[in-house]
Amino acid sequence: MDIPVVKTKKRIVTPSLKKGLLIGGLLIAVLFSTRFLDVAVPTVNQTDVWISQVKQGEFVREVRGVGVLVPSEIRWIAAASAGRVERILVKPGAYVTNDTVIAELSNPELVSQLQQAIWELDAAEANLLALEAQLQEQTLEQELYVTQAKMALESAKLKEKAERPLAEKNIVSAIDFANTQLSTQQKQTELAIRLKSQKRRADVVEAKLIAERANVRKFKNMVNLFQTQIRALTITADIEGVLQQISVDVGQRINVGGNIARVARPDSLMAELQIQENMVQDLQLDFPVTIDTRNGLVDGLVKRIDPRVQNGNVLIDVELIGKLPKGARPDLSVTGTIIVENIPNTLYIDRPAGTAALSETRLFTLSANQDFAELRKIQLGKASVSSIQVIAGLQDGDAVIVSDMSEFDQHSSIKITQ
Incomplete structure (x- = not known):
């Protein structure tokens, strides 16, 4: 008995079909990976981030700068007669009075x-x-x-x-x-x-x-x-204070009017602060200042704002009106905090890393039980040294993460662990 042979028609796969199948597979893979990433919420330990609570009340704007204490009364001792330096009797750092002989000249x-x-x-x-x-x-x-x-x-x-x-x-x-x-x-x-x-x-x-x-x-x-x-060949201090500098050497020839020494009053000091130029526009004379000498605080007032900008900073002269702490001396490094403005009844938080005043940012806002944080758009206002005003996006009592969270920019939420 003859059995009929059925011939099956072979399916031919064209190159265009292969390309379409490959693109479809890639799209499915991308959709699957995206869904998987959404499900995989990153976890952050609470001790590894800086959490700030939104507060409402008086917001004190401050500007901070570093500088040094300098004498407000300095006198250069100049030669009233030309001569040759024979002797130098006092070294810098010594306390001198009006009749203290600093150097002797001969002519x-x-x-x-x-x-x-x-x-x-x-x-x-x-x-x-x-x-x-x-x-x-x-x-x-x-x-x-x-x-x-x-x-x-x-x-x-x-x-x-x-x-x-x-x-x-x-x-x-x-x-x-x-x-x-x-x-x-x-x-x-x-x-x-x-x-x-x-x-x-x-x-x-x-x-x-x-x-x-x-x-x-x-x-x-x-x-x-x-x-x-x-x-006048006998050079005296003519002022009571500390000898800061000797500008001549033994044997040197000095002309009339040549500077020989610099004397400063140690009990009459002021502060010179370097303030970033973008923080100076709101400063005015007589603004209150707090100077930190590392050994105590002393109050002061802004007395001069240098019109020039040098290396991105502006020089501010501060008159000290409080009692100087112990150890205060010329050239001592200090930090000054200037109170610029008091804004009543406003929202503010600790200043987040990398934020600027009058800008918009995105911060992770914690849930009520602080086990979950959601990325939220925040409108910021005026800034201070360590805090910044909140215009919109937060309420009194909200907790936000203000430390650097740039590694989680691709996530809309994170999980907080204790």
Whole structure:
């Protein structure tokens, strides 16, 4: 018996069909993996994150910067006389008073100039004494001439008085009496000239004395100047404080006005803070500041805001108004916190890592029993040093994770374990 053979038609798989099957398999795999990842919620230990609770109340905006204490009263001791440094008697860090000798200079030329000025002063004083004696003699001669003229005039007047009645009786001739009267007028004129000459001579004497005395004063001033310059070769502090710096070495030549040392008052300090430029726009003068010296706190006020920006920072001068803690000294590193603003009745949290003021962020917000956290969009407001204002997205009492959670950015929720 013949059995019929049934021929099966072979199915042919085309390349386009293979490509479609491959793409479909990949889509199924992606959908499966995504669903699997959603189910696999990551777990975080509560001790490994920083949890902050939303608070409502007064929000204090603060700006913080680092800096140093500097003297508010500094004096540079400059050389009043040129000279060579012979000795340095005090080292930086020593406490000095007004009369503490810091260094000694020498200048042989000044000593020589002083000696020359002393000799010239002695000569001028001697010339003054000689001139005074000479002028005094001339004055006495003038007084003698005036006296003689007065006596001659009196004699002529007496003679005229005696001859007048005789001339009236023709006992004395008219010519002789006229000569007597003429002699009286002559003596009177001579006396007037002598008096004018005496006054003129007195003016000349006074002028000569003034000139010679001025010459004496000139040499006295020169002597005093050189003596002052020689005394200035001994450099004193002229202020009570701490010697901070010596700017010269032994043997060095110093010109007039050259800085030799710097002295600061240790009881008169201020703080210089470096504040980031993006935090300075709200600062104003007289804002309260708290300075931390690592050994205590002291209050202060903002007194100057430098208009320049250097290396991304702005220099702020702070006047210290409180009692300085022990150990406070110039160049001591400090931290300053400036109170910028007090915002009443607002929500705020500890400042999350990497957040900026007036921005939007996403934070994991914990559930009521704090075993689960869900990613939530948060609107932030003004920022402070360690806290930031919350505008929207949170309520009073909510707990959020403020530590760095960037590794969980792909997850909308995480599980919290104790």
